[in-house]
Amino acid sequence: MSDRGKTVAIIGQGYVGLPLAMAAVDAGWSVIGVENSRAKYEGIAAGVSPVEDVSSDLVKGAMAAGKYRITNDVSDVADASIVVICVPTPLNDAREPDLAILESAVSGIAPYLVNGTLVISESTSYPGTVRDVVAPMIERLKSSSDVAIDVAAAPERVNPGDVKYHQKNTPRLVGGLDAVSTKRAVDFYNTICDEVVQVSQPEVAETAKLLENTFRLVNIALVNQLAQLCADQNINVHEVIDAAATKPYGYMKFTPSVGVGGHCIPVDPMYLSWWAEKNGSKATIIDESDAINLGMPIYVSKRVRELIPASAKTKRVLIMGVAYKPGVSDVRETPATSLRDDLIAQGCEVGWLDPLVSEWEGLTPVSVDWECDAAVVATAQPGMPVAAIAGRGVPVLDCTGSFAHLENVTRL
Numbered sequence: 001m002s003d004r005g006k007t008v009a010i011i012g013q014g015y016v017g018l019p020l021a022m023a024a025v026d027a028g029w030s031v032i033g034v035e036n037s038r039a040k041y042e043g044i045a046a047g048v049s050p051v052e053d054v055s056s057d058l059v060k061g062a063m064a065a066g067k068y069r070i071t072n073d074v075s076d077v078a079d080a081s082i083v084v085i086c087v088p089t090p091l092n093d094a095r096e097p098d099l100a101i102l103e104s105a106v107s108g109i110a111p112y113l114v115n116g117t118l119v120i121s122e123s124t125s126y127p128g129t130v131r132d133v134v135a136p137m138i139e140r141l142k143s144s145s146d147v148a149i150d151v152a153a154a155p156e157r158v159n160p161g162d163v164k165y166h167q168k169n170t171p172r173l174v175g176g177l178d179a180v181s182t183k184r185a186v187d188f189y190n191t192i193c194d195e196v197v198q199v200s201q202p203e204v205a206e207t208a209k210l211l212e213n214t215f216r217l218v219n220i221a222l223v224n225q226l227a228q229l230c231a232d233q234n235i236n237v238h239e240v241i242d243a244a245a246t247k248p249y250g251y252m253k254f255t256p257s258v259g260v261g262g263h264c265i266p267v268d269p270m271y272l273s274w275w276a277e278k279n280g281s282k283a284t285i286i287d288e289s290d291a292i293n294l295g296m297p298i299y300v301s302k303r304v305r306e307l308i309p310a311s312a313k314t315k316r317v318l319i320m321g322v323a324y325k326p327g328v329s330d331v332r333e334t335p336a337t338s339l340r341d342d343l344i345a346q347g348c349e350v351g352w353l354d355p356l357v358s359e360w361e362g363l364t365p366v367s368v369d370w371e372c373d374a375a376v377v378a379t380a381q382p383g384m385p386v387a388a389i390a391g392r393g394v395p396v397l398d399c400t401g402s403f404a405h406l407e408n409v410t411r412l
C-alpha cells in the first residue's frame, strides 16, 4: 500500500463506508478502512463483515490480496491521497442535527492530512456543512499552512438490502468547493460508479440528498394519514392505493406502514427543517409529515389492541419484525420501539421476534410458540413465522401488506 496516489482512506466502516471500501477495491484502489469502534474494528480485522450487503468472504479476499486494511489509527490517513468521510450524522434529543461525530472525525484526520489530499464527505447533512463546517475545521487543524486540501461533497445514496441498486449503478452526485476539488472527486467516483453527476457547488449535492429522502418522508406520511382516514370510513385504503396506481403517469405508489425508521428517512428531512429555521423560514410540510409518521406506532398500537379478544385474560402482544426494514438487522430509529413502548404503557405484555435480530435494546426475542393474544407484523423480515402464528388462531395486524392472504390477518 505504498502508492499514495492509488490509496484511499475511508473514515467509518459501517453501512456506507464498508460497501464503498469494497467498491473502491474492486475499482483498483488500495483502501485503508479507518474505524474507531473497537468491536467493529476487531470484527473486520478478523474477517467478519458487520454489514449484510458485504460478505465476510469479500472482506477477507480484499485483505488477503493486500488491497484493503482496517485500522483504528487515524494517522494512517497520511498514506492516502483521498480521504472519504462516512460517519453518522444523527439527530440530538431535540431532533436537531448533531454533527459531533462528523466534527470529531474531521478534527481527528485534519492534522495528518498531507499536502494535496482530497477530502470528500459522504455523510448526509444540511446545505453548507462541507463549506462552513468541514473545510474551515480542516484549515484550522491541518499540520501547516503549506498543506493545501481539496474538499467536496458526494452524499451517499446506498439503500441497504437492495439487490438491484448498489455503488456501481447508482448515479453519484458530486460538488466540490472549487473546480479542482470537483474534478478530482468526479474522477474518483468515475472509477467506481457508472454515472457521476457533477453539480455546481456542494450545497446542491447536499440539498438534493435531503430532497430525495424528504420526498419519501412526505409521501409516506400522506398514505399513513390516508390509511387512518379510510379506516374511519370503512374504505379499503389498499384498494384505493392500487386503484390510484393504475394511472400510468404522475403517480408513485407508497403504502401505509408502522412508521419510518433507519438512519435516513426519519432523520435527514429534519436536517432540512432545522436549516430552514436557521434561515428564518419553516419547512412546515416536513414538520407535519414527521409528526404523522411519529404518530403511526401509536395508531398501530390502538389497532392491534382492538384485535385482542374481549375474552382474553391477558394482553400479550407479539411484535414480529423489529428491524426498520426487511432484509437488514439494523434497528436504528425503528418505529417498533415506539410501538412496544405504547403497548406497554397501555398495559400489554410485549414479546418480539425477528429472524435477523438477536438482541434489541438489551432484550432477546421470544420463541415462536410464545402464547399471545394478538400479534403485529411491523417489518416483513424474510423467514418470519407469520403463517404459523396466524394458523393457531392468533389475530394478526399486518402493517406490511405481505401476509394479507393468510387467515386471521388484518391489513393496516
Ligand SMILES: NC(=O)c1ccc[n+]([C@@H]2O[C@H](COP(=O)([O-])OP(=O)(O)OC[C@H]3O[C@@H](n4cnc5c(N)ncnc54)[C@H](O)[C@@H]3O)[C@@H](O)[C@H]2O)c1
Binding pocket: 011, 012, 013, 014, 015, 016, 017, 034, 035, 036, 037, 040, 086, 087, 088, 089, 101, 104, 105, 108, 122, 123, 124, 125, 155, 156, 157, 158, 159, 160, 263, 264
Ligand atoms: N445507512 C444508510 O442507509 C445510509 C444511506 C445513505 C447515506 N447515509 C449516511 O451516511 C453516513 C454514515 O451512515 P452509516 O449508516 O454508514 O453509519 P454506520 O453507523 O453504519 O457507520 C458509521 C461508522 O463510522 C464509525 N465512526 C464514527 N466516528 C468515527 C471516527 N471518528 N473514525 C472512524 N470511524 C468512525 C462508527 O463506529 C461506524 O462504524 C450518515 O451520514 C448517513 O446519514 C446512510
